[in-house]
Amino acid sequence: MKNRRAYLRRLLFGWALTLTAFTLTAKAQPAEAQEKPSQQEIAIHYSLYYEEYKNGNYEAALPNLRWILKNAPGFGRNDDRNFERAVEVYEKLAEAAESEALRRAYLDSALIMLDTAVPTIQGVDGNIDPYAWLIKKGNFILQHRNDLPDLVDSVAVIYRQAWELKPKETPLYYIEYIIRDYISKGDKAAAVAFMEEVEQHRADDPEVMNRLTEFRGALFTSPEERITFLEQQLEKKPDDLALISELFDLYRQAGYRDKMYEMGEKLQQMQPTARIYRMLGKMYLEDGNTEEAIRLYEQSLQLEGGRDHAREVYYNIGIAHQQEGRFSRARTAFRQALEADPNYGMALIAIGDLYVQAVQNCGTFEREDRAVYWLATDYYERARARDPQVANIATQRINSIARFYPSAEDKFFKNWNPGDSYKVDYGCYTWINETTTVR
Structure with missing residues (x-):
């Protein structure tokens, strides 16, 4: 009962931070009863919040940002960037919070933004990708798993919802996470059913199919137990290349990205291969670290066998440049992919x-x-x-x-x-x- 009261207090506080009066639908009152702000007023509030946000004054940015989200959520380019900034603002405030309760309240407020962005922007006919926002939410929870332990179990469900929207485009990492979640919960039938569904959509993807084969071969073993065992062995033999390589793959399968990065760095030092650089480059690209992704992809081309995958490497370099708005450099990379194939x-x-x-x-x-x-x-x-x-x-x-x-x-x-x-x-x-x- 005590924990429930604490949870309710935290939830109420989180809603207060996001402004109790903030309403994301028009059901609160008839449209004709609402006084629409002028374009000038909207521009003023936007300018005020954006200036503070740009300068890292996140707390000062909040009042005008909330006003924009309530009155003109798509203002600027008729897209979701105001909600993206709201998530970042609450996340930054959580990082600076002096108490656990306040940090959780700010994170809860960010989660509200993650949940309401899609219906709100769609409600004003703005540009938003529901798939991308589901991925953002799942990644957000995992990134803050220590502060959001009660939500970690929901991540696989969120990734599954994203998969259903874009089964052809969902990266392998998220497919693996869903399968691992089923296995960890002992639901082998669901894991098998999902793998069959993946195969229907991605039968032409060799990397995905290889991973499904590996999963099926290891379905009746516990990856967590295997990881624990290998970690204990690695403490005794810290330079064992075979142990490090297997842990690298297991971390990848289990979704332990931080540990995978750690093992990847060791592999780069001990036995650098084009494959390791490509895999790490892909992870960094998926996590939004485009500069590191480009560096790793370019280095992979210099290693033995690296140019055998030149078209995919240059393609991903182009995607990284495109994400940063460097269109000309992106096109150059895509053209290099075409030179390879x-x-x-x-x-x-x-x-x-x-x-x-x-x-x-x-x-x-x-x-x-x-x-x-x-x-x-x-x-x-x-x-x-x-x-x-x-x-x-x-x-x-x-x-x-x-x-x-x-x-x-x-x-x-x-x-x-x-x-x-x-x-x-x-x-x-x-x-x-x-x-x-x-x-």
Whole structure:
């Protein structure tokens, strides 16, 4: 009873921090009874919070940030960045909290942001990826597992929800985590059923299929017991390469990322291989440490056998640059992937995606902006023609942007005739410097 009262007090405090009056739906009162703030008022609150946030004054940023989340959650670029910043603000405040109760309250407030971002932004027709936010929530809980021990068991369920949204795109790490969770709870039937589901969606992914085979072979053993045993052995033989290698793989399977990094560093020192560098690079990329990921991927190319995987390595380097907004460098990396394999459809799709994202970032959406979609389509069509494995993805991409092509009126106004060459090298597209065809 005492623990329940403490939990309720903490929960109430967490809600107070996120502003009791903060309402994420329009059910509180009729729409006509709500007084909508002006654009000027919204811009003022946004500017006030962002200035404090940018300078690391997180507590000072909170009042205006809360106001924005309540009154104009998608303000700026009509996306989820205000919620992302809210999560970061509460996380930073938790790190600086002087008591365990206050730290937990701030973390609970961050969790509320993680739960409400998707319905709120969707409610204002903003741009948000529900899959990405589920992954964020699961990672957040694991990152703060010591302060959120009661929520750790929910992580696998969260990752499973993300999997169901994007089974083709979910990284292997999260698939492994779900399987490990079933096994650790003794639910072998559920583990087998999920692995069968994974196989239906990812039968063409050798890495995933190899891991499923390993899981099936070890399904009736306890990885935790194996890890404990190996750790005890490693204390006696700290330089045993075989023990370190097996622990590295077991940590990877169990989702112990910090320990995996530790073992990975030892392997780099004792027996550096291109595979280890690639695996660590992938982890750093998934965790958002793009600079370290790029460094590791580039080093993998210098090791024996490293260039055998050049197309995947350069592709992932391109993804890392793209995440940092370095579009030109990202394209260079994707082109290097194509040099390694001219029929690598995902690299062609990635360049098309870069150009689509460039249009979204420029933001004016004038005739010249929409003409860039012709060039993106060129790459999607090449991907579809060269690589049957990505044909469906390429077709989906084409269908999604076709409606944004310049209209007949646009082409008449600009004197653009179908079949004419058209070069994209102006304004914020100067870096592209490529020629397409008027459609």
